[in-house]
Amino acid sequence: MTATTATPGDLSVWDRVRGYSPSSRHLPVLATLALFVGMFGAGGIRYEGFADPQVVLTLFVDNAFLIVLAVGMTFVILTGGIDLSVGSVVALSTMIAASTLEAGWPPAAAMAAVLLAGTALGTLMGLVIHYFDIQPFIATLAGMFLARGLCYLISVDSIPIRDDTFFAIAAHQFTLPGGYFITPTVLVALAAVALAAYVLHRTRFGRTVYAIGGSESSAMLMGLRVARTKVGVYAISGFCAALAGLLFSLYTLSGYSLHALGMELDAIAAVVIGGTLLTGGRGLVVGSMLGVLVLGTIQTFISFDGTLSSWWTKIVIGSLVLVFVVIQRVMTRRQP
């Protein structure tokens, strides 16, 4: 940094890379990205076949439903709320899909019913949270029990899905150049991420989500549509949970009341590891997707190793969540 007086125009690429300082907004997401890349590198060195691109694609295939779930959760957490009901809503969605198909509904109608039910439940919880000023934790805890209970009301046993359309979608693979493949569920998940990013950053609704997370009372005094937005994020989360339930039923081809037990916690963990502040106002939906991929990579690690108990997944996830929350705390404290 001495004699060179370079104008911004003739900076070399290296100068620009070296001079790049990410805004504090993107830092947590970059940390997650680095973690993901690092874990993959480590896996590639350690295990044969780990560094194959198909392993990455399979991560998406196996976790498409969790990505969609985390997208909805990101909206809620950005406002400073939480949605504990999503795991149960996934189970309920598989039950509704399986039972309506069994009853002979056309697949499109079954899917519509699932999405409608999830959105309705989310909206209901949002209304309770906003208009009765109930803590999101409590309201969605009630929603969690309600949805799980409704599953048993439909059937205590697992219902297999035998519909041709569902079979066709589940079996379909898009072949990519090089012999790699992805499934339609991956496209749905990626579309959800892209749409969510657009809504969060390019619409008034999305910016209001961030504003509420920053300070709800300020957002109200600024004349923003707080009520509509708060109810909206729970409706979106409910919709995403229902959509994730559809993807999950394509994955398992069955409806069962014990599906997706504790999956809401996986979604929350993914959002937190993805760099979203639990107190709201800060975070990116892409980060949540990366969070899901990190969780998936841990599982891939364990399956490649073969000697590790699958409980290591939980231990690593627990440690990561803890580390990320502490890092966030340190980073936000540094600011005035």
Next chain:
Amino acid sequence: MTQMETQPAAIAPGRVEPHPVIEMRDITIAFGGVRALDGVGLRLFPGEVHALMGENGAGKSTLIKALTGVYSIDSGSILIDGEEHTFSTPAAAQGAGISTVYQEVNLVPNLTVAENMLLGREPRKLGRIDVRAMNRRAQETLDRLGLDISPTSVLGEHPIAVQQLVAIARAVDVEARVLILDEPTSSLDADEVEKLFEVMRSLRDHGVAIVFVSHFLDQIYEISDRMTILRNGTLVGERMVAETTQLELVKLMIGRELEVLERIDREVAATEAIKSGQPVMKALGLSRKGALQAVDLELYEGEVIGLAGLLGSGRTELARLLFGADTADAGELQVGSKTRRLRSPRHAIDRRIAFSSENRRSEGVIEDLTVADNMLLALQASRGWLRPIPRAERSRLVSKYIETLDIRPANPQALMRNLSGGNQQKVLLARWLITQPRILILDEPTRGIDIGAKAQIQQVVADLARDGMSVVFISSELEEVLRLSDRLVVMRDRRKIDERPNQDVSVSDVLEIIAGSARAEEATRA
């Protein structure tokens, strides 16, 4: 004043006058039985700066929030252009062209400056927010106000004063017919205030009606045309600024309390300056790395020591060491006849030392508890949770201090959040007085509260000292320190630079001591 021509014809009965853009009539609002406003009215004409005057707790902020739809009114009516209107949400008020900058910065720290200015009305292209146009528009508004702030920077990274300016920029960006500025200048420096006034004048000349609230009388007289004066939630009257002297205004605002101020002067002058006997507290070379250089201090019974010095001079740090809120690295502290190491506030309280922090909101007041609970907190803590204070004793103590300190409302069950700043401060004072301390350390006990409450608190401190309590009194207002203290300790750059009995010391003397030591330092360096 040439402003007379531009302002609307005043309240002359029988004459045709311009219609007020807003008229509030007989507004009454109560919070949990406490009447915050009682039959208050306000008339606002286009093209005027209207000052809303009153002490803390007079009802200014409540009146503003009633107008902007934050609070719903219990009775009375609001007329916009002669038609009755009630806004149920701030959004509705904004829609009608009423734009507000509240006392606390009400923006969101996690978004950019441009977003904070334009949230809710971002320029859009095909339904999506046009970020470029938004940043450009924000830049234009900031330029117009002469503010050098990057629109793309994150708001929370700026100091409060800048955030306040952004809040004003947001209010100005709306094509508002009515602009309400509630204490916008409290965190601004002189240049920034001047900038704000330029903007206000230009808006006024374009026919905008501006409501201006400020504690600084000079600012009121510089910028306002007309004013409405409130006291204790009631309407005192409406006056033309040019026709009212500052003295008249102060009298209208505080009523009888002015006499109290004058009386304290005499009483303190009457107390003899030097006390004899053993010091109740003695610090020897008390210091803490990065906070305070070695300080010696002796405090005698019935004495008030005034700690003078600028913000950051080490006065708060000294107070915290004396109380054990921070631990000293070196030096010793004698309380009574023994040398103590105050490891925690708990120790200090046991030695009957009380400390009222300067951060009233974050370190003192518990808003969701009642006045009585807030008062009894310290006493209960010192007794331990296993020995509850008997009910009769509780109510006796609480009503005694509500009366002595003239806390309003005089209701022990009122929620703390519903009290004005001055009354909250009195409750905090009562909290410590109830523990019957021998040494009372007060850090900025009168900051941000009105003249009446200030006078009462000063009076109480003077009375306590006369009854034998030793007081360390810290305040940014030198007049106040000089009025109350027997002995004066001057702090600068985290050390004690002077100590003298408070006899014939004037404010300019103290300023010279502070400035003089700076000059001496420069000389030694040179």
